[in-house]
Amino acid sequence: MRYLPHTSEEIASMLEAVGVDDLDSLFSTVPEECRFSADLDLPESLTEWDLNAHMQALANKMAVSPEYKVFMGAGSYEHFVPASVSYLLGRSEFVTSYTPYQPEMSQGTLQAIYEYQTLTARLLGMEIATASHYDGATALAESLLIAIRVTKRKRVAVSSLIHPLYRRVVHTYFEPTGYEVVELGYLENGVTDLTDLDNVEDLAGVAVQSPNFFGCIENFQAVGEKAHDRQALFVASFTEALSYGLLKSPGSQGADIACGEGQSMGIPQTFGGPALGMLASRKKYMRSLPGRLVGQTKDLDGKRGFVLTLATREQHIRREKATSNICTNNSLCALAAAMYMASVGGTGIRELARLNHDKAEYLKKELKSAGLAITFDSPTFNEFVVEFPTGFQTTHERLLEKKIVAGLPLAPYYPELANHYLLCVTETRSKEDMDAFVREVTS
């Protein structure tokens, strides 16, 4: 086996140095009743070329671009990733290193994550950002727990237009804690209804997503004011980080914490993971943040360097009193995002975001002209909800055969929205793709 370098002579000499006769004897401390005497029932080893064939065969059974035209976002977006980003991300000094516990030997990762924290904070209009979390959903759950820690209150209000799967993760995290999650309904124009907020007692935080699950842009300013009136934290959630290339940032509209998914920033979709949980906040919540943080410092010669810092929040020191049980970030995904943001740049990200918006508007307009109803009239970014005629499900299935994925049916998540579909258009969909789509759904 090419991953196991020892020759049999080397094994023999090492066994001799250890003072045992054979490999089995190394396990003398494993009691007899704990030994597994059979062979593991697993497939026999594959050669490298057999593995290639096997994996390619599996990959061939997947519906992906460019063969398929996928008009679906809902938390996972098809964006173009420059070759330079994928190439740099493959540098094995980044890929095969561990969490940078030994900073002198890990300055590459540390500076890169410090830069990621900075670019993320700037994108979201916040003062600081963490070194990243698992995904947008876990970042939201952790953010709501911050609100509870900071305010010492026990109830959070969460918009029903936050990604339904994110809300389920929040419920998973909250179930054993005794803290309560109250859901806020939505208005006819597809944005969160804040009126119920007035009736929520012991309110620690209010979470609203923008663009929300229907693609509509929320009035963050209003949410922030309402939350602050109640001395609660405003947690701004998002699934499409690219939108802040064009839209006002959460921080500029009063968010105390901004958290969400950064997959759009150069990370392949890969069936949903690994992803990138972005979490940024105002500086005053720094010591309540969960997860890793990289800080700038100096070495003995006064030279600039970077270290993991504020470890007193963390579990290996605080144990059960830690701000979280997280002991890693999604470092390589954060690195991809930093590389992507650096490549696109401040000028580029605005143009790219604009293009996403304009393409989605084009499709929206064409569908309208074809007589279909755009359900919510609030402004949207690169996703929107359309109502198809009853029985569209058959068309949806027929289109799959034509290699078009005509959006996400909303009924499983919002039973009141039968025949409603969430469509997404990014810079990767051409006008021709969209024209063909309109022809197909209306034929």
Next chain:
Amino acid sequence: MKEFLGTNGLILNEPLLWEKGKKGRSGFSLPRRDVESSPLGQGLTCEGPDLPDLSEIDVVRHYTRLSQWNFGVDTGMYPLGSCTMKYSPKTNEKQANLPGFAGAHPLLPAALSQGVLRMMFELQQYLAEITGMDATTLQPAAGAHGELAGMLLMYAFHKSRGERRSKIIVPDTAHGTNPASAALCGYSPVPVKSNDQGILSVETIAEVMDENTAGIMVTNPNTLGLYEENIHKIAEIVHAKGGIVYCDGANMNAVMGVTRMGEIGVDIIHLNLHKTFSTPHGGGGPGSGPVCVKKELEPFLPVPCVMEENGIYGLSEDFPESVGRMQAFHGNVGVMIKAYSYIRSMGPKNLKKASQLAVLNANYIKERLKGTLHLAYDRPCMHECVFSDENQTAHKIATIDMAKRLMDYGFHPPTVYFPLVVHGSIMIEPTETESKEDIDQFIEAFKAIANEAGRDPDLLRDAPQRCKVRRLDETTAARKPCLAG
């Protein structure tokens, strides 16, 4: 003097991203604009975030230079105890990058994602087979996330029986994340000490286990690198009081094909695909922390689970007692593909051999270094061995100094000051993928450093000298935090 790996070489300085570039540069090929511009309501847009504008070559040089300040397994030996820094095979990266996988949307209909679903289903089965358990969830994103899933499972199990237990037993040799994960589920950890052999005694557990204790979180092999010889009897005690045995499987690399946790009383185990199953650590993630359980805990597994019926694969949410979702989609699929490729490349015999050789390498280091460094527990170890700085304190040299000096010799230091049960601990996990020459060089380097400690201790105190930076001021970093530029 013998030539060691560490040497001086040219690396380049590189400023922060925003200290370079010029407004108007771009490193991105913006797609063609084939639609008209469409106005967006007043007051919704911004001027664009304050990101630097860089050319493609600016970005490429920036990250190439940064990467050269880093040390990875591909650079050299990385014997971090409890982290299993084994070689990450390159073919696994290639498989995960196949467009069919990398381009897959998570909400595709099952009929259009059979390839990845089959991979996930088979991986669930492989992991259950390796651990001797009945079912697997691939949802958790990392080891600590798997621990949290394990605690949620324990909580849901007791709740289904109308119980709310408040305590959990956590040995002093458990991973630091364990008590934090337990606390998230409202359990207060009951710490227990290991005995003079470095393992748990049956009596210690019998004393603390009661009907208000949800179970035990045990790491086996434990963080001293020792097999918990009494695990079977401990499990019986815990089970007799209605408790659950949770095993932190971070150290699974020692025992594949040797012992199966499901057969020795463990009810829940989390695995780290980024440790035992060779997926790269990526400078601190993404990992993947699947959880395997016995039959009685299966109804509580996170959703969705991958199911198979007549050769057709699908995601099932039909688990009414499930603890819920652990992350938005289906887990870190990209990491799973790499672990799956590893298991398929290794096959059952090589997996067992990997564990045997990992244990051989650790025992070899233990035997050859025990005259030089103080060995905390002089008994056969599993895949890692724990020393301390006791022999060097006379020279006023501490573990940290030896660790930093190892860098100058071209090695990543071992895990230091963990586990906490050994003062000044040095925890070495070589893994099976290190060659004998590299292991011998590492041993020689440590001996040379121990020698320097007596002869010229300042060499150690001033170390490292050959890295990009010298020792960093971590105190000021924490006192006056600067987290963004």
